[in-house]
Amino acid sequence: MxxxxxxxxxxxxxxxxxxxxxxxxxxxxxxxxxxxxxxxxxxxxxxxxxxxxxxxxxxxxxxxxxxxxxxxxxxxxxxxxxxxxxxxxxxxxxxxxxxxxxxxxxxxxxxxxxxxxxxxxxxxxxxxxxxxTSALRFSDELKPYRENPVGAAQCMVCGCYVFDIYAIHIFEMMCTVMKSGAKRMMAVQNGRNRNIVVDYGEGRYAGFLQMHTDDCGVPFIVSAEMPDGSARYYSIQDGYQERAMEHLVDFFATGIPEVDSGETIDLMGMLDTARKALKKPFEWFDI
Structure with a gap:
């Protein structure tokens, strides 16, 4: 055993x-x-x-x-x-x-x-x-983006609940769809709703929206447009925690990390920058 x-x-x-x-x-x-x-x-x-x-x-x-x-x-x-x-x-x-x-x-x-x-x-x-990682990375709905090396041209990712606990889920889904490399961000709303624009450069933008509800059961939503103009909308369904455990078992079996360390560090940088941006809306902050 x-x-x-x-x-x-x-x-x-x-x-x-x-x-x-x-x-x-x-x-x-x-x-x-x-x-x-x-x-x-x-x-x-x-x-x-x-x-x-x-x-x-x-x-x-x-x-x-x-x-x-x-x-x-x-x-x-x-x-x-x-x-x-x-x-x-x-x-x-x-x-x-x-x-x-x-x-x-x-x-x-x-x-x-x-x-x-x-x-x-x-x-x-x-x-x-x-x-x-956030378990949301392994949702069935995001599988096509995990497997595609090309990031989206733009996306909107929505979630809920408390920033310090749930913002990572929203940013992790964003990075799964857009990939790494975000340049700067600006908060345009900071109250019970938190709305942040993330600039990836070269005309690529992502939107972060964390809704006012304290109900952590509200579904996560992703809307993405690819460089070829194709676009999809997803409401993330249950099952992603089980998918995440499948990947955890694979990691233990192989010793090969499921997520690149550089991407995780980038995500923590995005959280750092988001906290600064939320304190001073309508100002750009480099990531």
């Missing part, structure tokens, strides 16, 4: 509650004998529902570890969660990134571009395969 360990800030949150079964139900994970065996949480009690680390481990059939070091030493593969607290990712993943064991770090990868660069540098120094 190949053993997967979960590292989290607190364990009873959506990702930790759902990923174990998604991995266990994956046919390739079953074939290869992968299972979620260990878990560690920095915070003992989940602020969401009061579930303790011991209660979570019992409910999900895992063994509790009392330190990051214990978990990494016992595991073959590492998943660093803490999806709502990227400021903890360096602390929670540092030992894993020195281990040489394939490590996945959940969205949002880091609090800023500088930390993203430090994380990748640490992984490279110790020969540790590592990647991070």
């Amino acid at each position: 190949k053993k997967i360990g979960f590292i989290d800030n607190f364990l009873s949150e959506w990702h930790a509650n759902n990923y174990p079964d998604m991995i266990r139900n994956n046919p390739r994970a079953k074939e290869l004998g992968f299972d979620v065996c260990y878990a560690y949480a920095k915070t003992e009690v989940s602020p969401y529902d009061g579930v303790t680390t011991d209660e979570w481990c019992k409910a999900h059939g895992t063994e509790r570890c009392n330190s990051v070091e214990e978990l990494v030493d016992k595991s073959d593969f590492i998943v660093v969660l803490s999806p709502d607290n990227p400021e903890l990712h360096y602390e929670l993943s540092e030992y894993a990134l020195k281990s040489g064991k394939p490590t996945y770090i959940d969205k949002t990868f880091s609090p800023d571009k500088a930390t993203a660069e430090k994380l990748f540098a640490l992984a490279k120094e110790h020969g540790t395969p590592m990647y991070s």
Whole structure:
């Protein structure tokens, strides 16, 4: 059996509650004998529902570890969660990134571009395969853009909820469609709605729209026009989390990262710039 360990800030949150079964139900994970065996949480009690680390481990059939070091030493593969607290990712993943064991770090990868660069540098120094992504990248609707090396001429990407938690999903879909290389951005609306124009140069533009609703179940939407004039509109459907787990299993099996580190660093730079732009609407900010 190949053993997967979960590292989290607190364990009873959506990702930790759902990923174990998604991995266990994956046919390739079953074939290869992968299972979620260990878990560690920095915070003992989940602020969401009061579930303790011991209660979570019992409910999900895992063994509790009392330190990051214990978990990494016992595991073959590492998943660093803490999806709502990227400021903890360096602390929670540092030992894993020195281990040489394939490590996945959940969205949002880091609090800023500088930390993203430090994380990748640490992984490279110790020969540790590592990647991070939003699950939205692996939605069925975006598959044609993932497989097409040519970026769109323009696109509009819409999402919802809180900027610090969900903006990464919108930007990751944008980069899947447009590819890397955004030059600058300008916020044209900043209130309960957040609207940002992203300039890729040579007449290529993308729109970021984060709607006012606090309902994180509102669907993500992508509208894209390709250089040949063809255009498509998509409302992202359920299933992308399972697709993301399929790619995670592939990563653990091969040690080959699913997303290029340069693209992830670019995305953190876009988040950095977006925060600046939202504070000063109608000004261009270089990325």
